[in-house]
Amino acid sequence: MRSSPYEGLLTHVMRMQGIRGALVVAVHDGLVVDGRVHVGVHGAAVAALAASLYRRACRATGDGEAGSRFVELEAGAGRIMIAGKGDLVLMAVVERRANPGQARLAVRRAAENLLGTGELT
Amino acid sequence: MVSNFRRSLRELSAEVATNPNSTAFVELAAAYRERGDVQRALWLCLRGLQRHPTNVEAHFELGCIYSARGERELALDEWSIVLQLAPNHLPSLLALTRLYIEEGRRAEAETQLRAAQALAPGDATVTELWTQLESIGEDSAAESQGGVFDALVQGSSGTLGVLLTDSDGRVIVGRIPDQNVESDMALAVNLNSARAEAMRVATYLRLGDLKGMVVEGETARLTVSPLGENVIIVATAADVPAGRAALVAQTAGEIAESYLNGDG
Numbered sequence: 020m021r022s023s024p025y026e027g028l029l030t031h032v033m034r035m036q037g038i039r040g041a042l043v044v045a046v047h048d049g050l051v052v053d054g055r056v057h058v059g060v061h062g063a064a065v066a067a068l069a070a071s072l073y074r075r076a077c078r079a080t081g082d083g084e085a086g087s088r089f090v091e092l093e094a095g096a097g098r099i100m101i102a103g104k105g106d107l108v109l110m111a112v113v114e115r116r117a118n119p120g121q122a123r124l125a126v127r128r129a130a131e132n133l134l135g136t137g138e139l140t
Numbered sequence: 141m142v143s144n145f146r147r148s149l150r151e152l153s154a155e156v157a158t159n160p161n162s163t164a165f166v167e168l169a170a171a172y173r174e175r176g177d178v179q180r181a182l183w184l185c186l187r188g189l190q191r192h193p194t195n196v197e198a199h200f201e202l203g204c205i206y207s208a209r210g211e212r213e214l215a216l217d218e219w220s221i222v223l224q225l226a227p228n229h230l231p232s233l234l235a236l237t238r239l240y241i242e243e244g245r246r247a248e249a250e251t252q253l254r255a256a257q258a259l260a261p262g263d264a265t266v267t268e269l270w271t272q273l274e275s276i277g278e279d280s281a282a283e284s285q286g287g288v289f290d291a292l293v294q295g296s297s298g299t300l301g302v303l304l305t306d307s308d309g310r311v312i313v314g315r316i317p318d319q320n321v322e323s324d325m326a327l328a329v330n331l332n333s334a335r336a337e338a339m340r341v342a343t344y345l346r347l348g349d350l351k352g353m354v355v356e357g358e359t360a361r362l363t364v365s366p367l368g369e370n371v372i373i374v375a376t377a378a379d380v381p382a383g384r385a386a387l388v389a390q391t392a393g394e395i396a397e398s399y400l401n402g403d404g
Binding site: 072086088089093094095096097098 | 213327330331333334337338340341342344345346347348349350351352353354355356357358359360362
């Protein structure tokens with residue numbers, strides 16, 4: 020079975036209660052690099068939409084393309100969190116029952132490790 | 141190549157219907173757009189581009205259609221594609237200049253306009269756009285300064301500014317100085333596009349109504365909250381705790397509501 024360098028950090032994020040999916044996405048083209056999603060979540064479509072959202076949000080914060088960013092959208096039944104730096108981001112679909120503070124920390128921490136080996140430090 | 145001879149809708153429709161390889165779809169789409177049928181124009185153009193993905197005029201027309209639909213970011217993308225395919229495409233340079241002027245993005249507008257001027261030095265539109273460009277600094281400042289949020293901004297350490305915009309990204313009142321974020325109009329338009337994208341994501345994932353969005357960069361945090369049909373954007377320094385930023389956003393919402401109700 021193929022193993023991905025992002026397996027460790029994705030497993031760590033998905034282990035949290037209330038996380039419906041976690042994806043590593045290439046911002047430039049919206050393609051899924053790796054991911055874990057629950058049944059009913061179409062990873063490729065979510066990644067494409069999230070990458071587009073992230074690109075547009077990045078234009079507003081004027082730190083240049085390479086700066087690190089965190090985007091969170093809150094909706095009635097859950098949240099989307101996207102964190103990353105440069106062209107690679109980690110996004111998570113978070114249910115309402117999840118602890119948002121813990122989810123934020125987990126997503127940010129995982130994103131910090133994206134450009135390294137993918138293992139949590 | 142643009143022709144002075146304009147064919148009727150019937151002739152164009154017949155040509156597109158009988159010859160799928162024809163590029164008459166561009167002219168037909170433009171005709172529909174000019175008649176206000178932008179949905180049909182969009183469908184025609186997107187379908188035509190599947191067969192002619194590098195057709196410069198088709199990408200230009202698609203940009204015009206998006207612009208007519210108020211989808212500025214998509215229009216910008218299409219006109220940028222045109223300039224990648226044909227760097228000397230004057231209509232795209234002028235269209236981009238207009239779009240940047242409308243958004244208050246002076247530097248970007250100037251870059252496009254200089255390129256247009258090099259191609260057509262005596263062009264009346266170029267001259268007119270220079271006049272518009274020279275006045276946008278004062279106009280945007282005058283339009284966006286309202287003082288409505290001044291007390292909040294001055295009283296909350298680390299708060300950079302507040303903007304109230306309508307659902308199309310037009311600034312109603314407020315100001316965010318541009319040290320850390322884009323110019324007010326560009327910011328409003330970009331965040332409005334991002335909000336529309338966020339709503340699509342939330343709908344796709346059946347997450348319900350969008351309640352708000354936070355974008356954190358290395359120097360600033362933007363809190364975007366819907367306020368009826370309008371949007372309130374609060375910029376705080378990145379080192380302001382998230383909870384405090386949320387409180388400032390809540391207060392800004394209350395002030396904006398009073399302002400819109402005429403109480404302020």
